[in-house]
Amino acid sequence: MAKKASSPNLSRRDFSKIVMAFLGSIMGAFVGLPIIGYIISPALKTQKIDDWVSLGALDGYPIGTPKLFSFTRTKVNGWERTTNSFGVFVLRKSASDLVVLSNVCTHLSCRVKWIEENQAYVCPCHDAEFGIEGKVLYGPPPRPMDEYEFKIEDGNILIHLTEG
């Protein structure tokens, strides 16, 4: 089949090629472009926790003694649900002056316990001790206990939970 180079009109064969290329590109784009979104979409979701968690009525906490409050938060990654438990010590120094501390030891993330006789938070893992306001008294922790930002609304304590 010799090409009719002299013909000023588009040959049937060239027309077919152009139509095929055109339709092929549309179909390719129809599947190809969504696939890009399909691959990258989980990367575009923000999964940071930024939440105000209620710890209940301020009056429920005694003055002068830390009281533990525990709660859980569930994180969803695709089809996986992970429930993390949080524990905070609320120390009411006076009527409305609070310190809210995470019960996670700053050394290796064990959970500390308030021991009334020692007047200290004691970590069971390496015998670390923290003072009533979270200062390191003894042991390997590199920094004081982590503090939560808080606010009081309608007589309830709310703490600011960030991080994942």
Next chain:
Amino acid sequence: MAEKIYNWLDERLGLEAIYGTVLDRKVPKVNWWFTLGSASLFLAGMQAVTGIFLTMYYVPSPDKAYDSIQYIMNDVAFGWLIRGIHHWGASLMVVIVFLHMLRTFFYGAYKYPREITWLTGTFLLLFTLGMGFTGYLLPWNQRSFWATMVGTEIAGTVPLMGDFILKVLRGGTDLSAVTLARFFSAHIWILPAGIVSMISVHMYLIIRLGISNIPSEEE
């Protein structure tokens, strides 16, 4: 410049020869029924592409399979489209492959010298049905579970070795996590490997022998 690059590549790869052999073949005057083979190939390609991308999020485990598909459908961008194409393409492919077989049969295109094309085609039809059967279980919903229960029990009615076949299909007496895992393996590795090899032979023979004429009264 583009022509120079093309010529350089053509000299080494023989692009013109490939094009001439594969696409620029002489064909008899035929009708639209002769497009069903190309349609089957196109659908197989679509199933392969969408299937590959579905495995990015799908998990073949009883406690996660259903949830992972919910995630694909509701949370992943265009997940509904990729799965939708795979879902509907599967049904369409069975129909098109079957019609392709009917056309070959009624036009007598399976005769000498095309017997092996026909033979590989029968395997391709069976593999396509196998893909449908194994893929149906993967969503792990009530319908797929019970369909597979019934399907494997039908296989179990084979005389003498039926019970053995049923156990091999299920990977044990029960339809379980083992069944889901082996159906997944068959669906993404074993059957596709069979399909790719059969398509290769099928296509080689079409290029080698050309396509058949429509039978006429004089013959």
